[in-house]
Amino acid sequence: MINFKLKELDKISPWGQEPNLSLHWFGLTDGYLWLSFGNNTIYEYSKEAIYSLGNNTTSYVDYPIIRFIEDFTAIFDKIRESIPSDLYTLTSNLKNFDTNTKKWLDLYNTEDDSNDIDNDFYFNEYLNLTSWISQRCLDSGHLIGGPYLYFFRYVDKIRIIWQTDYNLDNGIPLWSAKDGSLEMDYNDFVHRITDFGLSFFSEMEKQTNLSFPENWKNVTIDKERVAFEQIERKEKFFTDLQLLNQESSNKTNWLEIQHLLNRMTNEI
Numbered sequence: 001m002i003n004f005k006l007k008e009l010d011k012i013s014p015w016g017q018e019p020n021l022s023l024h025w026f027g028l029t030d031g032y033l034w035l036s037f038g039n040n041t042i043y044e045y046s047k048e049a050i051y052s053l054g055n056n057t058t059s060y061v062d063y064p065i066i067r068f069i070e071d072f073t074a075i076f077d078k079i080r081e082s083i084p085s086d087l088y089t090l091t092s093n094l095k096n097f098d099t100n101t102k103k104w105l106d107l108y109n110t111e112d113d114s115n116d117i118d119n120d121f122y123f124n125e126y127l128n129l130t131s132w133i134s135q136r137c138l139d140s141g142h143l144i145g146g147p148y149l150y151f152f153r154y155v156d157k158i159r160i161i162w163q164t165d166y167n168l169d170n171g172i173p174l175w176s177a178k179d180g181s182l183e184m185d186y187n188d189f190v191h192r193i194t195d196f197g198l199s200f201f202s203e204m205e206k207q208t209n210l211s212f213p214e215n216w217k218n219v220t221i222d223k224e225r226v227a228f229e230q231i232e233r234k235e236k237f238f239t240d241l242q243l244l245n246q247e248s249s250n251k252t253n254w255l256e257i258q259h260l261l262n263r264m265t266n267e268i
Contacts, residue, residue, distance in 0.1 A: 001189075002196035004065050006031040006203055009210060014219045022220040025229035028207050029066040032058060035149075037182045042147055042162050043140075044176040052172050061143065065200065066233065071138055073240040078135045079151045079158075081248035084258065087132070088154035092181070094133070094161055101130055104264045129260040132252055145174045158186045190244045197241060201234045 012030045014021040035042040043061040050057045083091075090097055108121040133150065140146025145166030152159045160182050164175040208230050212223050 001037070001192040002033075002035055004031055004033045004196075004200060004203075006065070006207055009207075009214055014216075019218060020220075021218055023211075023216065024222065025204075025208065025226045025233065026064055026066055028211060028226065029064045029204065030062075031065050032060040032062055033065050033068055034060040037160060037162070037180075040162070040177045040180055040182070042149065042164065042175070042177055046173050046176045048172045049168060049174050052168060052170060063142065067142055069200075069237060071140070071142075073237065075136060075138060075151070076240055076243045077248055077250060078132075079153060080244045080246065081252060082153050082155050083132070083252075084254050085154060086258070087254070087261075088152060088159065090261075091150070091152045091159055091161065094150065095179075097133075100264060100268060101126065103268045104129075107267060125260055125263075129257060129264060132257055147175060147177075153186055156186050157183055158189050159183045160189075190241075193244070194241060197237050201230075201237065204230060204234075 006028075007030050009028075012023070012027060014023045015027055016022050034044050044059055045053075045057060050059065105122070105126050108126075136151050138149040138151070140148070145168075147166075148163040150159075150161040150163075152161070162177065162181070163179050164173075164177045165179055166174045168174055208226050211221065211226065
């Protein structure tokens with residue numbers, strides 16, 4: 001499900017500018033990342049985009065892989081919370097829900113700056129209705145045109161939705177995958193993330209060990225800190241991973257959301 005390839009050490013660019021160049025554990029995670037959901041590959045650039053952007057464009061996202069891990073584990077607490085069945089059904093057509101919420105927001109728009117009903121409605125109603133979706137979104141904000149991925153659990157299954165409809169200025173789709181979704185067993189989902197973690201930190205162990213005897217010339221690398229962070233990051237990942245098999249600590253007020261959903265449906 002989660003695939004990666006670390007770069008060889010001589011292909012990793014140090015951080016900073018000469019003569020103040022440095023490299024650290026974060027930088028050593030530089031590599032290629034792509035996600036496989038059925039026949040769909042997320043974070044894979046379209047052939048047309050690669051041709052348009054130039055030969056130096058890689059097939060997959062080229063970025064320190066730990067950034068993906070940081071963003072993904074940050075939403076584990078929400079992913080593990082099972083949502084009500086009617087809202088889970090609603091996620092089968094997320095774009096329709098988005099269209100309806102925008103219509104609802106438009107009803108409360110006003111050009112009168114002296115009237116603050118817009119802010120009251122936006123923060124007290126609109127955001128309360130839509131926040132359960134954004135809280136389960138991996139938005140890839142560090143990437144230009146990055147895909148949006150949503151994870152909605154219902155008891156023992158999870159629906160994964162991806163939105164990849166970003167075009168370059170010339171109209172060419174940036175990503176190979178079209179918008180889509182996949183439903184899978186929740187335990188299988190957790191198992192696949194576990195496999196990724198085991199593989200990634202095993203490869204990073206090799207990566208850090210290779211970096212120690214390397215002659216970095218004018219690049220500063222704190223080898224003791226790199227070794228410690230390898231242990232630290234691995235422990236944090238597997239601690240975060242345990243969240244997926246536990247009850248959510250911050251439970252959503254589903255009654256309020258369902259009340260707002262009914263209100264929106266009646267008003268639009």
